[in-house]
Amino acid sequence: MTIWEKLEQLDRRWIYLAVAIAVIIPFLVPAKFPISVSPEAQSFYDNVEALPDSSVVMLVFDYYPSTMAETEPMAIAGARHFFSKDCRIITLSNIPLGGPSMAEEVTRRIAAEYGKEYGIDYVNLGYKYGYVSVLKGMGLSIESIFPTDNSGTPLSELPMMDSVTNYEDVKFIFEVADNATADYWISIVNAGYGVPMGVGMTAVMAPKFYSFFGSNQIVGLLGGMKGAAEYEILINHEGSATRGMGAQSLVHLLIIALVLLGNIGFFASGKHRRRIGK
Amino acid sequence: MKTTAPVTIAFVAGVIMVISFFFNEETTFVGGLSQELLNWLIIIGGFTLLLGVVSITRVNWTAVTQKKEGWIYKVFTLLSILVMSLPSVLPSSWSPLLGREAGSIYDWLFTYMQAPMMATMFATLAFYIASAAYRAFRARSAEATLLLITAILVMLWRVPMGEAFLNLFPGDIPNLLNTYIMNGANLAVQRGIIIGAALGAASMSLRIILGIERTYMGKG
Numbered sequence: 001m002t003i004w005e006k007l008e009q010l011d012r013r014w015i016y017l018a019v020a021i022a023v024i025i026p027f028l029v030p031a032k033f034p035i036s037v038s039p040e041a042q043s044f045y046d047n048v049e050a051l052p053d054s055s056v057v058m059l060v061f062d063y064y065p066s067t068m069a070e071t072e073p074m075a076i077a078g079a080r081h082f083f084s085k086d087c088r089i090i091t092l093s094n095i096p097l098g099g100p101s102m103a104e105e106v107t108r109r110i111a112a113e114y115g116k117e118y119g120i121d122y123v124n125l126g127y128k129y130g131y132v133s134v135l136k137g138m139g140l141s142i143e144s145i146f147p148t149d150n151s152g153t154p155l156s157e158l159p160m161m162d163s164v165t166n167y168e169d170v171k172f173i174f175e176v177a178d179n180a181t182a183d184y185w186i187s188i189v190n191a192g193y194g195v196p197m198g199v200g201m202t203a204v205m206a207p208k209f210y211s212f213f214g215s216n217q218i219v220g221l222l223g224g225m226k227g228a229a230e231y232e233i234l235i236n237h238e239g240s241a242t243r244g245m246g247a248q249s250l251v252h253l254l255i256i257a258l259v260l261l262g263n264i265g266f267f268a269s270g271k272h273r274r275r276i277g278k
Numbered sequence: 279m280k281t282t283a284p285v286t287i288a289f290v291a292g293v294i295m296v297i298s299f300f301f302n303e304e305t306t307f308v309g310g311l312s313q314e315l316l317n318w319l320i321i322i323g324g325f326t327l328l329l330g331v332v333s334i335t336r337v338n339w340t341a342v343t344q345k346k347e348g349w350i351y352k353v354f355t356l357l358s359i360l361v362m363s364l365p366s367v368l369p370s371s372w373s374p375l376l377g378r379e380a381g382s383i384y385d386w387l388f389t390y391m392q393a394p395m396m397a398t399m400f401a402t403l404a405f406y407i408a409s410a411a412y413r414a415f416r417a418r419s420a421e422a423t424l425l426l427i428t429a430i431l432v433m434l435w436r437v438p439m440g441e442a443f444l445n446l447f448p449g450d451i452p453n454l455l456n457t458y459i460m461n462g463a464n465l466a467v468q469r470g471i472i473i474g475a476a477l478g479a480a481s482m483s484l485r486i487i488l489g490i491e492r493t494y495m496g497k498g
Contacts, residue, residue, distance in 0.1 A: 012409045019408045033438035038456060065393035066400035096327070098396075101378065101388045108380060129323035133316035140303055140313060145320070151370065151379050203436065210460050211468040226436050249439035251404060256430050256440075258412040263426075266416050 004269035007261065015258065022254045026246025035245060040213055041230035044198040044220020045081075048172060053086045055171035056164055060185065061093045061103040062177035067202050068102070073228035073241035074200035075106050075176045081235045082174075083114040088160050089122040090170070092146070094131035094181045100124060100150045119158040126150030131181050135188045139167050167193040176200040182209070186217050200227065285489040291315055292487035335359060362387055431455055 051057070059078055063071040082089050091107055093099025103124050111122055118124075125146040128134050137145040142164060143155045155161040163169060173195050175185045182199050190197045196219050199209055203224025212218045222231050225248055228241035298312030338352040346352075366384035370377030378384050417423040434440030435455045444451040485491035 010412070015409045015412055016405045019405050023404070031439075033442050035438050036441060036452065064396065065388075066396040068393060068397050069401070098388060098393060101385060102393075104378075104380060104385075105389065128320060129327060130316075130320045133319045133323075137313065137316050137320070144317075151377065207460065207464050208468050208472070210465045211472060214461060214465050224436070229438075245438050249437035251408070252433045252437045252440060255408050255411050256433055258408060259415045259426065259430065262412045262415065263417055 002269065004265045007265040008269055018254055018258075019251060022250040023247045026250055027243075030243070031246055033245070033249065035226075035229050035233050035242065037230045037234060038223075038227070040210075040221035040223070041227055041234065043213075044222060045231065045234040047196060047198060047219040048078075048081050048085070048174075051085060051087065051171055055085075055087050056090065056160075056169050057082050057087045058090045058092070058170055058173040059103070059107070060173065060175045060177070060181075061091060061099045061106070062095055062175060062179060062181040063099070063102075063202075064095060064178060065098045065102070067178040069240075069244065070202045070225045070228065071176050071178055071200060072102065072106065073225065073239050073244075074222050074231060075102070075174075076110060076239060077228060077231045077235055077237065077241075078174045078176070078200070079107055079110040080113075080237055081231075083110060083116055083121070084235070086121075087172075088120075090125060090142075090160075090164070091122065092125040093127045094134060095179065096127055096129070100126040104150060119153075120160055123155075123158050123160050124150040131184055132188065135184055136192075139189070139193050141166055167195050170195055173197045174200065178202045178205065186212055190217050198222070200231075203227075281492070281495065284495055285492070288494075289487055289489060292483070296487075331359065331363065362392075428459060432459060 059075065059082065061075060063075075079089065089107060091103035093103055103126075107122050107124060108118070111118070116122060125142070126149060128145060134145055143161070146155065148154050149158060167189060173185065173189065175182050175197060177185075177199065178201070182201065182205075185197060185199075189195055197217075198220035199212075199218050200222040201209055201224070203226070206221065206223030206227065209218065209221050209223075213221045222228055225241050225244050228239075229245050232239045232242050294308065294311055294315060298308050301308045301312075303309035303313055335356065338355050341352045342349050342356065362384060365376050365382065366378050368376040370379055370382065374381055375383050415426060415429075417426050431444075431451075432455060434444055435452050441452050444455075482491060486494065
């Protein structure tokens with residue numbers, strides 16, 4: 001067996017070990033590389049910056065806990081950005097598994113940093129089944145779809161909601177998602193009610209949303225952990241996405257190296273087979 | 279009757295929803311009717327979630343009582359359902375441990391058990407992707423080679439170390455990738471896919487409204 005054939009049959013556990021090392025090392029020995037900001041992330045930031053202070057905005061937690069590493073830094077950065085501009089935040093979720101809990105955890109933590117109060121500066125509406133009906137229904141009346149918040153408190157008892165009836169009172173929507181609900185926010189809420197919208201996506205979903213950015217249906221796009229890191233850089237508050245860039249960089253480089261190595265082995269062993277007449 | 283009633287309901291509801299698109303939802307009868315249908319959808323959806331919980335409980339309970347293979351795992355499933363659901367639906371006014379607020383049993387279990395477990399399961403993908411990329415991503419043809427080169431360039435561009443490497447070369451490669459790959463070729467292909475999927479969804483909706491497509495009733 002030649003070295004190339006051995007390489008082609010490399011035990012996958014060596015690859016797993018290499019990935020584990022590539023993930024761990026950057027956290028033990030941090031190496032900083034400049035993070036450039038994409039036009040999509042810059043546009044997102046500029047549009048939020050342009051909002052009048054104290055605007056009512058929606059921060060939508062449409063991601064499952066499985067993708068928290070990529071998506072949660074975006075939601076956290078978004079909450080920081082909104083609160084720093086004294087925006088009032090409505091959070092909600094269109095997925096049943098964990099969305100409202102993550103919204104609760106993120107907003108309460110960031111609100112405490114900025115001295116914001118529940119019911120006055122932010123409200124968590126929770127989850128309601130059927131996102132198409134929910135998104136369409138909120139165009140008429142948010143209270144008709146969510147009569148109470150996530151804890152069961154009637155919206156009429158929350159001072160912030162006194163001035164909010166439907167999308168007309170919402171100046172910006174930040175949809176953080178790892179699934180198809182983002183498409184419906186764009187096709188129902190942006191197209192139907194004209195609310196400016198920015199989206200934060202997992203890296204695997206982001207390519208699709210370039211088409212919506214190109215047509216100005218969304219005003220900003222944060223793609224994957226890199227997008228979250230770009231946003232953290234823009235709001236001048238480095239978080240877990242920026243810290244995670246080292247690990248992601250090394251794993252990407254490792255995968256590229258493996259692909260190249262695999263192809264070298266593939267071609268070299270092919271030549272070898274031809275040479276010995278197999 | 280078993281066929282006629284659902285087909286009639288699907289037809290009437292579908293037509294109302296299509297027509298309502300052209301009417302003001304606040305001031306017209308058709309608009310109001312469509313809103314009412316959407317509210318029904320939310321209510322029915324709530325019951326389907328309940329049905330799901332009942333169904334999974336029944337299936338697992340039967341397996342446990344009959345000691346079917348792997349029944350011990352189903353005991354854990356039942357326990358998980360009970361422990362996650364029961365405290366979360368009870369009012370927090372009874373105890374701060376109930377409900378879904380910070381500090382409740384549900385919140386604790388979600389934050390410290392469910393979320394890390396789900397994130398861990400998803401994170402294992404990185405290992406499989408690395409292994410699969412090594413074994414399967416081969417330049418077997420011109421198209422595969424093009425895909426491979428593009429993937430490598432985009433992977434480099436999307437991480438700071440890779441971008442720093444690309445910047446060693448003249449010509450602002452990261453900007454070219456963003457302009458011509460992501461906002462060029464990718465955008466064009468994605469729009470084609472989106473338009474194709476939308477046409478497919480529209481034709482499927484029409485088939486359901488007209489009663490041609492009946493698989494939702496368990497029939498071909």
